[in-house]
Amino acid sequence: MLRRDPDFSEFGGLTMSRTCHWLRPRDSSGHHRPHKEEGETCMAIQRMDNVGIVVEDLDAAIAFFVELGMELEGRAEVEGLFADQCTGLDGVRCDIAMVRTPDGHSRLELAKYRSPAVISAGPRNRPHNILGTHRVMFAVDDIEDTVARLRPHGAELVGEIARFEDSYLLCYLRGPEGIIVGLAEQLR
Incomplete structure (x- = not known):
């Protein structure tokens, strides 16, 4: 069931799709064209x-x-x-x-x-190189502001904010339940 x-009319992801x-x-x-043809x-x-x-x-x-x-x-x-x-x-x-x-x-x-x-899969501060899903990455406008806003919600930097050439500022932080969240700010 x-x-x-x-108040919610449509729940993305719960409706079945082909x-x-x-x-x-x-x-x-x-x-x-409406039908599959040979070779498609x-x-x-x-x-x-x-x-x-x-x-x-x-x-x-x-x-x-x-x-x-x-x-x-x-x-x-x-x-x-x-x-x-x-x-x-x-x-x-x-x-x-x-x-x-x-x-x-x-x-x-x-x-x-x-x-x-729920089954605990071990410590929540697992390192980044563990097998399996390890992070979700988001593009943000201002990485330092985003980190500051997330700290009151328990976010902690895994390492530090790093610069990749003249392209991006990047960081990983640990969010709720130990989830590693990646943040990337494209440099203009």
Whole structure:
């Protein structure tokens, strides 16, 4: 069962999308031809909808990412057979929040499991070179201001703000739940 926030009309990433998009040549009017023809390729994805992050304190994670500049798109409670089947877990009860970048193209799904219990994967201050997903990167206008605004939300620099040639200022910081967030400011 999917319960949606009553003030929220559409929840990006929760609606099912086709898993196969036919790459079709355009006809002379610029429109795609309606059917797959011999030699055309089936593409497995259309886009990346979101990156999921499991957290213990959902409100703190939302506050952190909203302060970063993301917008809360909606909150929902997820449970039921479809959630169990999708995750391979039994008795899933999960609160989720979707936050999106201001341009609307990228989303994070923040999830707090009420059941089954969350499994800790070790210390939250793991080094950057550990196997698996290790960071989410954001382009920002002012890296120093962004770091300063995130510090009251628990953000700590992993290293320091570094300059890459005359192109970027870059840093990694540890956010809520030990999530490493990368920030990049393009130099003009």
